[in-house]
Structures are given as C-alpha cells and as structure tokens.
Amino acid sequence: MTRRKITLFDTTLRDGQQTPGVSFSLEDKLAVMALLDRLGVDYIEGGYPGGNPTDTALFAEERKCKATFTAFGMTKRAGRSVSNDAGLQTLLQAKAKAICFVGKSWDYQVRVALGCTNEENLESITDSVKAAKDAGKEVLVDCEHFFDGYKANPEYALACAKAAYDAGARWVVLCETNGGSMPHEVREIVTAVAKVIPGSHLGVHAHNDTEQAVANSLAAVEAGVCQIQGTLNGIGERCGNANLISIIGTLGLKPHYAKQFEISAKVSELTTISRAFDELLNRAPNAQAPYVGKSAFATKAGIHASALAKDPETYEHVKPESVGNRRAILVSDQAGKSNLIAELERIGLAVKKDDTRLDHLLREVKEREAIGYAYDGADASFELLARRTLGSLPHYFDVLSFQVNVGLRDGNMYSEASVKVKVGDEVMISAGEGNGPVSALDVALRKDLGKYQKHIEDMGLVDFKVRILNGSTSAITRVMIESKDSTGRRWFTVGVSPNIVEASFQALLDAMVFKLLQEGVAA
Known part of the structure; x- marks a missing residue:
C-alpha cells in the first residue's frame, strides 16, 4: 500500500x-x-x-x-x-x-x-x-x-x-x-x-x-x-x-x-523541539502536553506503577522514547513500593523489595505529604529525601542561621537577607539584596559557599509558586521552586512551613544541594 x-x-x-x-x-x-x-x-x-x-x-x-x-x-x-x-x-x-x-x-x-x-x-x-x-x-x-x-x-x-x-x-x-x-x-x-x-x-x-x-x-x-x-x-x-x-x-x-x-x-525530536521552543518563549512547558509533557508518561497510583513495571503498555499508548520523552513513576501519598522502586532505579539507587529502608522511606513520604509536601511535582526534593533515608547523600554544609528584612526606604520597598553557613571547619556570613525576600535569600545563600562556590555559580531561579494549603490563621504554605543551570537542566524542589520564608528557604536549600549532587561533588 x-x-x-x-x-x-x-x-x-x-x-x-x-x-x-x-x-x-x-x-x-x-x-x-x-x-x-x-x-x-x-x-x-x-x-x-x-x-x-x-x-x-x-x-x-x-x-x-x-x-x-x-x-x-x-x-x-x-x-x-x-x-x-x-x-x-x-x-x-x-x-x-x-x-x-x-x-x-x-x-x-x-x-x-x-x-x-x-x-x-x-x-x-x-x-x-x-x-x-x-x-x-x-x-x-x-x-x-x-x-x-x-x-x-x-x-x-x-x-x-x-x-x-x-x-x-x-x-x-x-x-x-x-x-x-x-x-x-x-x-x-x-x-x-x-x-x-x-x-x-x-x-x-x-x-x-x-x-x-x-x-x-x-x-x-x-x-x-x-x-x-x-x-x-x-x-x-x-x-x-x-x-x-x-x-x-x-x-x-x-x-x-x-x-x-x-x-x-522527525517524531523522535518532538520533546526536544517543544521544550526548546518554550524556553525561547521564556515560559514553563505544559506538563500535561500530549506526547511531550513532563506528565505525559507519568503515573502516580501504586497499582498503575506495579502494572507498568510488568509491562509499560498497560498504561502507555506509545513508547515515551519514541517522541524523545521518558517514563516517570511519581512518588506521592498514593504511592506503593512499585512507585518507589521504579523511581529509585531511575535515579541510580538499587534497593531490594524486602529492604526495610524502603518501608521507612515510603512511610516518610506519606507522612510528609500529609502535612503538605508534594513530591510528584518536586523530583529533586524526593531524590534528596531518598538518599538521606538510604544513607547515600553527601553532607556538604550546614546552615547555622538566616535572617530576612523587608521594609520601606526612601519611598521604595527593599528586601535584605543574611545567611550564616558552615562548610567543613569554615564559617561564612553572606548578605544579599533582592526584589523580594526569597530573591534576597537566594542571592545571599549563593554568594559564598566556600569550596563549592564554583559549582553553583551557573544555577538560577526560574519559577516560584506559592500555595496556601488551608485558610486559617495558622495556614500551611507550600513553596515549589524550579531551578536551572547553564546546561539547560531543570529541577524542582519543595518546602512546607507555616512561614512562607522558611518554606522558601527549604526549597532553595534543596535546589542548591541537588545541584552539587548532580555535579558529582564530593563532600
């Protein structure tokens, strides 16, 4: 024919x-x-x-x-x-x-x-x-x-x-x-x-x-x-x-x-072209776009993940790689062991199904999601949580304290932040200004990280989303941050707290630690 x-x-x-x-x-x-x-x-x-x-x-x-x-x-x-x-x-x-x-x-x-x-x-x-x-x-x-x-x-x-x-x-x-x-x-x-x-x-x-x-x-x-x-x-x-x-x-x-x-x-170029075009437009790609979206081949329910592990065709109409995309097994409060094992394998962590640490990780994910964390949209934060639980995350630095000031000066709003960190035996205090408290924290945190500084200089904040999870006076705030570096790599981190600044700082810290991890930096 x-x-x-x-x-x-x-x-x-x-x-x-x-x-x-x-x-x-x-x-x-x-x-x-x-x-x-x-x-x-x-x-x-x-x-x-x-x-x-x-x-x-x-x-x-x-x-x-x-x-x-x-x-x-x-x-x-x-x-x-x-x-x-x-x-x-x-x-x-x-x-x-x-x-x-x-x-x-x-x-x-x-x-x-x-x-x-x-x-x-x-x-x-x-x-x-x-x-x-x-x-x-x-x-x-x-x-x-x-x-x-x-x-x-x-x-x-x-x-x-x-x-x-x-x-x-x-x-x-x-x-x-x-x-x-x-x-x-x-x-x-x-x-x-x-x-x-x-x-x-x-x-x-x-x-x-x-x-x-x-x-x-x-x-x-x-x-x-x-x-x-x-x-x-x-x-x-x-x-x-x-x-x-x-x-x-x-x-x-x-x-x-x-x-x-x-x-x-060229069908195999679809995901690359679609996302490169969104980058040129300076907008976040549509996660649910058919074929090319980040969620196009993502599954969240544990029973679905279990079936996918046996045969991807159970929940996929085409192969993700045929359009240059990839499969994602999301980790959330709906997750089962199949989700965790699949996602851990993707990030290079081989864990046997009967490993007791897996039960601990699953319990930790569900408990944290119950208070507001959302790991299905923050893959970088999940990887850090998994590596901490499994004992394979390098310890790069400690944050000893941070402070943020916001006010009005000469008729203009200002935001200033200072961060005190300890890298090895060295303690450093850095200050920064930004167009808001989160921006100021980001500047201060990335100003001087000692021996790790060269590895974080090309990273930057791309997107910042805030969601109030309840409407009471003690509202819980979830902050989602998207970061990127000069290679075009993007990653998502999450923070949760009654205090929006603290939630933001959690997400910023995860973003920086994940960057060091991806660079293969030793502690």
Whole structure:
C-alpha cells in the first residue's frame, strides 16, 4: 500500500505570533526556523513582509533553510491593478520561494470586511495568484473562513477555492478561522471540496476555539487533504492553532494514520523541539502536553506503577522514547513500593523489595505529604529525601542561621537577607539584596559557599509558586521552586512551613544541594 504524503506547513512565526504576550525579534525568528528545520517541517511561514520592521528585515535577504520559506499577505485590493497594489508588490519582491495569500471565501466577510462585490473578490484571488506565479513563486491561498462560508453559501465558498486552483495555486488551504466547526462537519465539507479540487492540492488550517483543532486537521486528512497548517505547541490567537507537535506524534505513531500517511518530520525530536521552543518563549512547558509533557508518561497510583513495571503498555499508548520523552513513576501519598522502586532505579539507587529502608522511606513520604509536601511535582526534593533515608547523600554544609528584612526606604520597598553557613571547619556570613525576600535569600545563600562556590555559580531561579494549603490563621504554605543551570537542566524542589520564608528557604536549600549532587561533588 502506497502511503499518502502529508505536507506540514508551520505558521508559528506568523499566526503563532498573534498569541498575547508573544513577540519575536529577528533573532528569535531565525532561532525558531532552525528548530523547525531540525524537526523537518516542509514549509515555514515567516511572516508578513511590509507589515512590521522585523518581518520586512526577515524577508530582505535569502534565508537558508531546508523547508520552503514562505511569505504571507493579502490578495490585491479590489479596484486596484496588480502593479498599483503596494502590499502585493512587497510580497512579490520578498526573498521567499513561496507566497501564501489570504483570501476571503465567505460572502458575508467579503461584504462586511472587504466592502466589495463577490465578483471583485474572485478577481482579486485570480489576479494575485497569477502575478505570483509570473514572478516565479510557489503559491498558496488560505481561504479564510472557508467552513463558515461553505455552511452559509457553499457555491460561493467553492468558487473562491476554485478560482485559486484554476489560477495556478499549488495549495488551496481550507481555513477553519473561527474554530467553531466540529470534526464531522470538517470531514463532510472537505469530502465535497475534494470532488472539485484534487486532495493533492488541498490543505487545512484549523483554530482551537473548541479544542478541536487537531481533531479537525486529522478529519480533513482522512477526507483527502494533503497539507496541514499549524504551530509549535499550538500557540496562536485566542485559543491557539492546531498543535503540530500533537499532529506529528499522531500521524507518525498511531497505526491507523502511520499505515496510510507519510510525513517528513522527525517524531523522535518532538520533546526536544517543544521544550526548546518554550524556553525561547521564556515560559514553563505544559506538563500535561500530549506526547511531550513532563506528565505525559507519568503515573502516580501504586497499582498503575506495579502494572507498568510488568509491562509499560498497560498504561502507555506509545513508547515515551519514541517522541524523545521518558517514563516517570511519581512518588506521592498514593504511592506503593512499585512507585518507589521504579523511581529509585531511575535515579541510580538499587534497593531490594524486602529492604526495610524502603518501608521507612515510603512511610516518610506519606507522612510528609500529609502535612503538605508534594513530591510528584518536586523530583529533586524526593531524590534528596531518598538518599538521606538510604544513607547515600553527601553532607556538604550546614546552615547555622538566616535572617530576612523587608521594609520601606526612601519611598521604595527593599528586601535584605543574611545567611550564616558552615562548610567543613569554615564559617561564612553572606548578605544579599533582592526584589523580594526569597530573591534576597537566594542571592545571599549563593554568594559564598566556600569550596563549592564554583559549582553553583551557573544555577538560577526560574519559577516560584506559592500555595496556601488551608485558610486559617495558622495556614500551611507550600513553596515549589524550579531551578536551572547553564546546561539547560531543570529541577524542582519543595518546602512546607507555616512561614512562607522558611518554606522558601527549604526549597532553595534543596535546589542548591541537588545541584552539587548532580555535579558529582564530593563532600
């Protein structure tokens, strides 16, 4: 059976940039292009030349990438010739191998948004495609609002798509712009369109307003389209776009699709690319993201862990390593010995099932979680607890005391901290300032750790989360801290106390000790 090639078109740099809070510099765009090339998508849509200085600069010169570099823009305006439309001329002059035009395909949008006649809109689509073809460009046309347009006036929506195809567009892309259609509707409409335009020239562009963007994209593929448009991690305006990470994982690994369709993307790179992109955006990765999330192959219940130890397929739909991820057996108050043994093996601690220390560790975990600790989200703190209990954690230093002062000085809030530590026979006192008490403690604690100082200089605080576990005046506070170092390694630690500063300090201490442990430093 010959598999049908599904072409992957990435619009992270254009449609994805419409995500609130996301703004790419030129350097950012080039970095994302490198990630996309590594992933192996077929098209990279860079943006809107002439629309802003960054995109104009991006298209001012040839960009070396394996994918087809694509510019985006509108079809010519009604009432103007091709030569007199400045926006179209900018597109034609852009240093891109392909142009993706956006054209209206819903008569309501033509009337309200464009303010022209249906015939003028068809003329704009035809003339724009021909002009780009004459300029030697590969041409795509995004038929905006196609599915809503088809439901309202199928004859006109089809006429718009047909105009693009007849004028020479390589791809006619059916856009589910408002994100409101259901998979059965997408399947029915694409099936009808494929009777007029060959599926080998059809694409789909779905938005995620009903959490159906991936499902709608797959429904369109099953109905005949051969191109899917989407973004890394599903970013995009409103609720986002179709998530190419999930689509690639599904097309590449699920037998129903893998037997029928072929993709060029590297499935094994999904986790690396997804997390590297989040790092570029300076945001924490979604732990529950399908395929690539930290929790995607994590199990917490003891009975599940026991089954996983016997056969991973009992609770895994694909192998974690197939997408570059890993299995995680979480340790919590729901844990059994299977969880502990699996997690201890992962961190390099071999313990026999009848070892009495294992019972002590399990009891310790459950008692600590009962007062607020959460080790399923703080793997570094769990490893330290396990090594202390099993007697394999080096003793690096002692904290003799610490102090934090917060106040108002010259109209500005200030935070100062001092920490007294003992390393071997040496006692050191360090002070620091920060934009809050935790920041000041972090600065002071990491200012001077004697012989260990060089091993902690590249670590830093990435994220800080506080949760009040009860609402009384003696509320218990849980602090979760995420740290990272120059290698890109990230780790999570937890502290619990009625005092938020003490809870924070516990988590900070664990973060530092874990860093020394990972560096292989001897006590």
